[in-house]
Amino acid sequence: MSEKNEPGIWQGFKAFLMRGNVVDLAVAVVIGAAFTNIVNSVVKGIINPLVGAIGTKNLDRYSSCLSSSCQGTHGIQLMWGSVLGATLSFVITAAVVYFLMILPMTKYLARLEARRRAREGTREVVEETELEVLKQIRDGLIAQRGSGHNER
Template sequence: MSNKKEAGVLQGFKAFLMRGNVVDLAVAVVIGAAFTNIVTAVVKGIISPIVGAIGTKNLDSYSTCLKHPCELAADGTVKSGVQIMWGSVLGATLSFVITAAVVYFLMVLPMAKYLARVEARRRAREGSHDTIEVSELEVLKQIRDELVAQRGTGRDQLVTQRGTGTGTPDQP
């Protein structure tokens, strides 16, 4: 019984690993890790020097002292006072915005345009479904009109037969 249970668990685990979502997630993690190096290089090589032209190249050095006096020890830790390191937050925010922009403009937008072109080609090959729906609608309207016309003609005949005394309501 234990072997069957283990086989079932292993089969379930194998099915889990073989699903597309797990593989897609693994690929995304690997690409994301590689992409982090690119973003870090852009921030250090382009953004930090631009910010450095105004102040310092290292955004981590930007801070504000809330409780004076702020004194730093030789190792960079705060000896006294309360220091807010807003430069670190600014650097992380810039890194996030750059990452999001690069992902959107270099990956998401081109993929969306490509998928739109593929869908347009598929529709062109199959013909427009809108035309089919309109023609189906027209056919249904014609059928409705015919049924109304037949129903109206049948009633007229029934009234005529009742008025003349010929036939019965069940037999026109």
């Protein structure tokens, strides 16, 4: 038994897709994929040659053999060079995201918050000032009324 009041599957799916956070996530994934190519190029073009000044230019070639002989596919090799390369890629990506995206956005949002607080503080001061003036007028009127009654 289906109820007519419930939205259909397609309406629910459309509502899900049109929510802001889903669209933002899709944009972030696309930008992240494009950004990955840049980071990989930096690691392969700059970081790997700098590390290669010490040894090989290809970090994937750094490995250690756990068995007595590591020839071809025989033996147990720890490919720690590829882990190092992936770690460098991650650290560079995190640094670029933090320094070029997160830090400026945090500072921008802090400035906006400070401006909002300043506006609210100004409004409160103006409201308090107006309230004080009105209280003084009231007190003055009461004082005049009081002194007028005493003179009669």
